[in-house]
Amino acid sequence: RKNIGEERHTFGFTIRDSPDFFINVAAWGSEVYINGLTNSFSVGDCVTIDNPLITYKDPEKDDKYCPTTPSIFRLTVTEAHSRVLNCADMVVIERMLPLSHLPVKDPQDFYSLGDIVANGQTLDGTVINVLAAVRSIGELKQFTTSDGRRGQRMEAKLFDDSVSSFPLVLWDREAIQLVQTLSPKETVLFIADVKISFDSFRKAMVATVNCKTIITVNPDTREASLLFSYAQELSETGGLDEEEKPEDVPGSITDVYTVNQLKQKSLEESEPFFGVTYSFISKLDVDSSVSKVIRTRCTRCKFQASEDGQSCTNEMCPGREQGFSAAAVFDLLVDVSDHSGTLHGCIFRSPVVEKILDCTVGVILGFSLADPGEVKQRMSALL
The missing domain is CATH 2.40.50 (OB fold (Dihydrolipoamide Acetyltransferase, E2P))
Structure with missing residues (x-):
């Protein structure tokens, strides 16, 4: 002012x-x-x-x-x-x-995961308290919105004695950093004021940490102690060893979009969405160097490695205090088109590219990298 x-x-x-x-x-x-x-x-x-x-x-x-x-x-x-x-x-x-181990709300005022599932969509949009144990912590995913703002998203899976797996979505940097430090199957959380919503893609309820949420790690309460004992017993007996379904199952994606509809929806949606588009690759530029095709990325957070390939460029990488580990992966920048228009700058990465080309990164690296033309000819042949 x-x-x-x-x-x-x-x-x-x-x-x-x-x-x-x-x-x-x-x-x-x-x-x-x-x-x-x-x-x-x-x-x-x-x-x-x-x-x-x-x-x-x-x-x-x-x-x-x-x-x-x-x-x-x-x-x-x-x-x-x-x-x-x-x-x-x-x-x-x-x-x-x-x-830091005392919940900010009444420790007995919470929903079990079973209560949330049972109430279903009647809880859509509400803010409640949840007591649950951490089952698994997903990878950090970076994204850029249509107006150029950078963001991050991570998903953890919770469980209690009523539900074996329940998604917790995090968008905030500080909350993500906190959850990344936790030990799955050995940590109980009291999550105050978490938003509950119905995810139409999964056809299930999810919890989302927002600006009102406060997470208490391993709360010093009787209820949390009982849940911790249950989690330890379940972990020791192998009750949590079965593999979970992947987050994004292609067979469950049914929404079909034209390229123009994808452009419009990306301007309207602030969160990631999924769909099917029938289009063709209209541009694939690999003329300059093999770096247009293959990049070195951190194996923990999938961020690009530094120019010398000795460190991760992601300040939020969960493995920054450990030894750096990297791998060469496909990283194709392409344009895709259909009758409605062209979507520029789409990124195709491993393992999707390996499946499309029926070719591994090692095969491409085996070519003469001093001759970009040879790489292009080989890529064209694979396509």
Whole structure:
């Protein structure tokens, strides 16, 4: 308001210093300040906030896009007047850490996964509490929206004594980083204010973490302890060893789109969607080098490796603290066309390309890479 046209950046977080009280914080400042602040601490860290502005909450707005808190106040941190510092006092840290295992809602106020399945679409769009154990953690998937914004998505599978597998979808960076640190089959979660919706593609209910959700890992409650014992027993007896069906089963995809309809739907949909299109490859450019066909990607998160091939370029890669592992994969950039138009810049990757070409990456790498023409001739022959 003071400087019209000047960009302001913001992000929110929630802090807690007692079993009964927690409060939302909104930080405002320049892009550099906010990016630095978001990278300086994570969920579970202990921080000291100097000189925040204390204001009353707007009852109609403040709890709409952030966790619902028992406090009538909220805090505002500004670049000019406030500081957020990581706490270095071990006595304080040891006193605060047990709070991270106390749910922010009544520990007995939750739905079992069986309750959600039984209620079905009557719960569509509702926000509830869930107590469940982690069965598996899926791969992190990166995407770019039609307006150029980059995002990420990850899916975990939950279970309890009533349902063996239930999807939990995560879009937020911080929530994804938290879940990536968990040990499947050995972790129980109390998920407060998670959104429940009906997924028309799967024909089933799913849970989605949103801006109101707070996840408590291994909550210190009787109910969580009983579920943890059940999960351990099931894991030891091999009750969770059977393989799950893949997330995206091609046989279950029935929606058919023209290329023009795909373009239009991508502008309208903010989440990934699935469908069938009958089209042909109208452009495949492999003239410049083999790098147009094959890239080196991290085996853990599927991100492209650095130029020297010695590290992953993904800051959120779950294996950054471990030894780097990479593999050469097909990465074809093609155009596809039908009677309605052309879809430019489609990416075909392994193992889809290997199935289409009936050819592995190793075969292509066996060609004379010094002669791009030979690669093109071989690719044309395979196509």
